[in-house]
Amino acid sequence: MLEIDGSYGEGGGQILRTSLSLAMCTGTPFRITRIRAGRNKPGLLRQHLTAAAAAAEVSSATVHGLSIGSQELTFIPGKVKAGQYQFTVGGAGSATLVLQTVLPALWQADAPSEIRLQGGTHNPWAPPYHFLERAFAPLLQRMGIGLVLKLDRHGFHPAGGGDFRAEITPASALVPLHLCVRGPRVDAYAESLIAGVPATVAKRELAGVEKALNWTEPQLRIRQIHHDEGPGNILMATLQHEHVTEVFSAFGEKAVASERVANKLTDEVRAYLVSDGAVGPHLADQLLLPMALAGAGSITVTRLTEHARSNMQVIEKFLPVEFEFSEREGHTLIAVVR
Numbered sequence: 008m009l010e011i012d013g014s015y016g017e018g019g020g021q022i023l024r025t026s027l028s029l030a031m032c033t034g035t036p037f038r039i040t041r042i043r044a045g046r047n048k049p050g051l052l053r054q055h056l057t058a059a060a061a062a063a064e065v066s067s068a069t070v071h072g073l074s075i076g077s078q079e080l081t082f083i084p085g086k087v088k089a090g091q092y093q094f095t096v097g098g099a100g101s102a103t104l105v106l107q108t109v110l111p112a113l114w115q116a117d118a119p120s121e122i123r124l125q126g127g128t129h130n131p132w133a134p135p136y137h138f139l140e141r142a143f144a145p146l147l148q149r150m151g152i153g154l155v156l157k158l159d160r161h162g163f164h165p166a167g168g169g170d171f172r173a174e175i176t177p178a179s180a181l182v183p184l185h186l187c188v189r190g191p192r193v194d195a196y197a198e199s200l201i202a203g204v205p206a207t208v209a210k211r212e213l214a215g216v217e218k219a220l221n222w223t224e225p226q227l228r229i230r231q232i233h234h235d236e237g238p239g240n241i242l243m244a245t246l247q248h249e250h251v252t253e254v255f256s257a258f259g260e261k262a263v264a265s266e267r268v269a270n271k272l273t274d275e276v277r278a279y280l281v282s283d284g285a286v287g288p289h290l291a292d293q294l295l296l297p298m299a300l301a302g303a304g305s306i307t308v309t310r311l312t313e314h315a316r317s318n319m320q321v322i323e324k325f326l327p328v329e330f331e332f333s334e335r336e337g338h339t340l341i342a343v344v345r
Contacts, residue, residue: 013042014041018043019314020046021318025296026321028108028111031084031109032111051076056074062108065113068084095125096124098166099167101126101132103139114178121174127164129258140158141245150297153176154173156173163236181301184294184306188285191248191249193249196225197272198245199212201231202237204238219273251290257271288315292315295322296322302343309339331344
């Protein structure tokens with residue numbers, strides 16, 4: 008049984024989620040201690056509990072330590088089963104992170120699956136739904152994995168209540184991803200999504216984007232969502248290139264000026280634009296596991312984070328691969344080798 012130290016590196020929930028994913032994919036049991044030791048509230052929160060319970064259901068696993076606040080968990084996977092599933096995270100806990108946990112096992116299953124996920128779809132501590140739809144899913148499709156997402160209801164922090172579906176078609180064999188250049192830009196636009204929030208908030212956010220990035224009116228879009236899906240506000244920038252689409256986001260909060268939200272977003276966009284890395288740090292995090300399961304691949308990233316380093320270390324415990332990375336002018340190259 009593998010022993011995993013949940014305090015390694017940035018000590019967050021990704022260590023647990025990656026361990027669950029790879030335990031299902033490889034049939035390897037593990038015990039993790041000091042779960043989320045690097046966080047203000049250590050141990051399992053509701054979204055981590057739901058992710059572990061979902062993994063147990065998908066793989067007929069035996070689990071010990073499945074309780075709120077637990078800092079130790081033992082997971083013994085069984086056979087992964089394709090099928091129809093529904094997983095609900097209480098409150099605004101991230102439903103997208105639950106999908107992230109079970110997705111690798113289901114793309115290796117022997118038949119298609121469909122999952123309905125309820126909870127947070129747009130919160131500051133997880134990839135928003137639109138990031139998965141626009142940036143992540145197309146790259147999985149390039150690797151041979153069928154992933155179709157459909158959003159039925161937004162779920163913002165703190166109320167949650169979001170609802171989306173994922174249709175997963177397994178890959179007969181993963182095609183290694185080599186993504187080292189973006190290619191020419193095809194489109195770029197910013198959206199302010201508002202639900203139960205005054206339109207002036209969106210207008211001020213987009214004015215900040217216009218000023219910082221010199222984007223024009225057709226690139227600045229307000230999307231009003233039905234008020235009963237809020238209150239909530241997310242400002243997103245989508246940069247579509249020939250070979251990759253990146254999505255950056257910042258969230259509006261009470262007592263936080265719209266201009267500050269716009270500044271946070273545009274700082275991320277400009278960091279991407281001044282680099283020549285194909286992907287940003289968040290998308291790089293998402294790609295490490297499928298690249299490792301393919302047994303080969305390479306990407307260039309604008310910045311290598313401690314979060315990514317922690318994820319690599321966990322992946323290397325489960326799989327016979329190594330990550331090699333080297334700093335280059337304008338980016339970091341990450342490669343998977345056997």
